[in-house]
Amino acid sequence: MSLEERTNRAIRRENRNRIFRYICKNGRLSNPAIASALKMSLPTVLQNTKDLKACGVLYDAGELDSTGGRKARTVDVCADYRYSVGINISRTHIVMVLTNLVGENVDRERIDHPFRDEDAYYRKIKKLLQEFCNRNSVKKSRLLGVGFSIPGIVNQNTNRIDRSHVLGLKDFPLEKFSEGISCKSWFMNEANAGAFAEGFHAGPEDHFFYLSLDDTVGGAVYDRGQVLNGDHFRSGEIGHVIIVPNGKRCYCGQRGCSDSYCSSLFLAPIEGDQPTLGSFFDRLNEGGSKEADRWEEYVHNLAILIHNIHMMLDCDIIIGGYVGSAMGDRIEDIRKAVEELDLFEQEASYIRSCVFKISESAFGAALFEMEQFLRQV
Numbered sequence: 001m002s003l004e005e006r007t008n009r010a011i012r013r014e015n016r017n018r019i020f021r022y023i024c025k026n027g028r029l030s031n032p033a034i035a036s037a038l039k040m041s042l043p044t045v046l047q048n049t050k051d052l053k054a055c056g057v058l059y060d061a062g063e064l065d066s067t068g069g070r071k072a073r074t075v076d077v078c079a080d081y082r083y084s085v086g087i088n089i090s091r092t093h094i095v096m097v098l099t100n101l102v103g104e105n106v107d108r109e110r111i112d113h114p115f116r117d118e119d120a121y122y123r124k125i126k127k128l129l130q131e132f133c134n135r136n137s138v139k140k141s142r143l144l145g146v147g148f149s150i151p152g153i154v155n156q157n158t159n160r161i162d163r164s165h166v167l168g169l170k171d172f173p174l175e176k177f178s179e180g181i182s183c184k185s186w187f188m189n190e191a192n193a194g195a196f197a198e199g200f201h202a203g204p205e206d207h208f209f210y211l212s213l214d215d216t217v218g219g220a221v222y223d224r225g226q227v228l229n230g231d232h233f234r235s236g237e238i239g240h241v242i243i244v245p246n247g248k249r250c251y252c253g254q255r256g257c258s259d260s261y262c263s264s265l266f267l268a269p270i271e272g273d274q275p276t277l278g279s280f281f282d283r284l285n286e287g288g289s290k291e292a293d294r295w296e297e298y299v300h301n302l303a304i305l306i307h308n309i310h311m312m313l314d315c316d317i318i319i320g321g322y323v324g325s326a327m328g329d330r331i332e333d334i335r336k337a338v339e340e341l342d343l344f345e346q347e348a349s350y351i352r353s354c355v356f357k358i359s360e361s362a363f364g365a366a367l368f369e370m371e372q373f374l375r376q377v
């Protein structure tokens with residue numbers, strides 16, 4: 001094949017994928033509307049939507065209402081063409097989510113079941129997954145597989161967890177989680193998965209830092225569809241950056257880590273296995289003085305952390321995890337505190353709340369493989 005033929009083929013592929021992704025994002029559309037939005041010729045769009053219908057990923061979605069003249073025909077995505085499951089493993093529970101071709105939340109289940117490195121635990125995962133797929137009538141041929149989100153350093157080269165303080169694991173084989181599962185499986189660090197969930201609905205050029213403020217602090221650098229791993233899969237381990245020299249002792253052994261000051265536990269304890277942050281913010285918003293003092297100290301330390309990340313990366317910072325999901329309008333306090341530290345007197349509107357308010361890591365783990373699939377349509 002000549003260079004020219006290869007180039008033409010690549011352009012045709014790229015056009016087809018752009019059309020498909022545009023419909024995934026915007027839903028039911030007419031061919032002229034797609035042509036106009038993507039600045040493509042109508043015959044190019046017509047040929048591609050025809051091909052995509054023949055593959056089964058698009059379907060005829062009827063005619064648009066017309067005020068006169070010929071009614072435009074529309075196409076839409078067959079959202080159930082493929083499914084993907086995400087499983088978040090935590091110390092106290094398991095979360096399963098099911099997503100489809102357009103990244104919707106098809107189903108979600110939270111099961112209280114503490115992690116134990118025992119065969120019975122891994123058998124339980126397999127059983128829960130089977131029941132979850134059966135309940136949603138997911139055919140095996142339509143399931144891309146299962147993505148696991150793990151609170152720890154996931155080494156993609158060795159397929160092992162290098163370390164997980166939360167689960168109490170070191171140099172641990174990941175295959176234990178997927179043993180006996182007949183479909184494809186993959187593994188991601190929890191914060192990386194959260195970042196991936198936020199990035200799935202972002203634009204192709206988007207980049208940001210995802211700051212996960214759960215009962216531990218984590219982070220991930222997201223850049224144009226990829227999460228930066230680093231040389232040892234530790235990129236974004238922001239929880240162990242020291243923000244208070246000689247400060248509180250962290251579970252990692254150091255003193256003054258951001259984890260000790262910016263995790264959700266600084267604001268509210270976990271009761272049973274549920275964070276009580278919602279009621280913390282309720283009391284804070286009702287004028288509770290104890291909560292106000294605690295929040296002020298929290299915001300002061302968090303602002304230092306966010307300022308440092310922003311100085312380093314100069315990009316949007318998305319706050320996720322329990323705090324990002326529960327804080328609501330209190331994000332303004334954080335923005336204000338960061339603005340006071342900013343050398344360039346910039347407005348801190350680059351600090352944003354997460355879009356996924358629940359189970360973002362499980363969704364991210366599911367969406368990772370869905371994204372790989374979408375790229376090759």
Ligand SMILES: [Zn+2]
Nearest residue numbers: 240250252257
């Ligand atoms: Zn630490």
